[in-house]
Amino acid sequence: MGDSWELLERECRSCRECALCQTRKNVVFGVGNPHAEILMVGEGPGANEDEQGIPFVGRAGMLLDDMLAIIGLDRTMVYIANIVKCRPPGNRDPLNVEQDACIGYLRRQMALIQPEILVCLGRIAAMRLINDKFRITREHGVWYDGGGMRMMAMYHPSALLRDPSKRPETFDDMKSLQREIRRICTHTEPKRPW
Ligand code: URA
Numbered sequence: 001m002g003d004s005w006e007l008l009e010r011e012c013r014s015c016r017e018c019a020l021c022q023t024r025k026n027v028v029f030g031v032g033n034p035h036a037e038i039l040m041v042g043e044g045p046g047a048n049e050d051e052q053g054i055p056f057v058g059r060a061g062m063l064l065d066d067m068l069a070i071i072g073l074d075r076t077m078v079y080i081a082n083i084v085k086c087r088p089p090g091n092r093d094p095l096n097v098e099q100d101a102c103i104g105y106l107r108r109q110m111a112l113i114q115p116e117i118l119v120c121l122g123r124i125a126a127m128r129l130i131n132d133k134f135r136i137t138r139e140h141g142v143w144y145d146g147g148g149m150r151m152m153a154m155y156h157p158s159a160l161l162r163d164p165s166k167r168p169e170t171f172d173d174m175k176s177l178q179r180e181i182r183r184i185c186t187h188t189e190p191k192r193p194w
Contacts, residue, residue, distance in 0.1 A: 005034060008108050012085060018101035020086035020094075026053035030081035030109055037185040038078040038177075039115040039149075040064075041106065042156065043124040044094045050087035055080045060157040064121070067157065067170065071178040072190030079113055081106055083125050093124055103128065110147070116184050118149045119177060122156025141173040143180065150180055 013027045028045040031054050048058035056064045068074055084094040084102045094102075110118075120126040126134040130144055130151050144151045154173040155166050181188055 003108055003112060005112060008105065008112070012105050015085070015102075015105070018086075018098045020084065020088060020098055023089050024086040025050045027085050028053055028055050028082060028087075029085060030079060031055055032075055032079035033077060034079065034113060036077065036079040036113060037116040037188045038073075038119065038181065039110065039113055039117070040078055040080045040119045040121055041125045041129060042080070042082045042121040044082050044084040045087040046091050047087065055082055056157070059161060063157040063160060067174055070171065071174050071181075073188075074191075077188055077190075079109070079115070081109055083128050099124075099128055115149060117177070117180060118147075118151040120151065120153035122153070122159065126153035140169065141176055143176075150184065152177070152180075 009029055012029055015021060015027065026045075026049075028049045042056060042060075045055065046058050046060070048061075049055055055061070064080075065075065068078065083106065084098050085105060086098075086102075088094050088098065118129060120129055123134065123136040126136060126139070130139075130146065130153060134153065136153060136155065140154050141152060152173070154177075155170050160166050160170055178190055181190060
């Protein structure tokens with residue numbers, strides 16, 4: 001039998017494959033358009049996301065919404081998920097063993113969505129989904145092909161909150177994303193030009 005969103009979400013919400021299930025309040029499954037041509041993947045839920053069960057709802061999420069708005073996108077036009085679906089305590093990086101336990105759910109989401117474009121938000125997602133030696137300072141904004149998608153990484157919004165000097169480079173990466181959307185996406189028309 002084929003996979004479905006219902007089955008996937010049910011399995012994910014009852015998952016006990018790693019220790020993060022013991023400290024989570026909510027599984028943060030993902031949000032957005034299940035038919036999106038653009039998939040954005042962060043690292044893992046923080047405290048606000050764990051409380052609400054929705055990715056990118058804290059300060060980093062507000063900045064992500066602003067970044068999307070710059071190129072005429074909003075959350076209804078993309079799908080947003082994370083490498084791990086449960087909060088790593090104290091906001092530490094997700095361990096490899098936790099990523100390994102969780103990545104299958106994201107792969108199944110990808111198979112259901114079949115996005116044209118994958119945007120990795122930060123180093124952790126890029127190392128897992130583009131290549132394991134990925135260097136975010138050198139390779140952000142660079143386009144790669146893989147898994148039938150165009151893929152690129154940009155700085156994580158939390159990194160931009162910590163270090164605003166990275167924002168101009170991220171603005172350029174967003175413009176590059178907009179050009180790629182216009183080039184290859186058939187049903188995502190950014191709302192207004194920048
Ligand atoms: N940071 C992430 O990587 N993901 C979230 O959902 C929130 C903050």
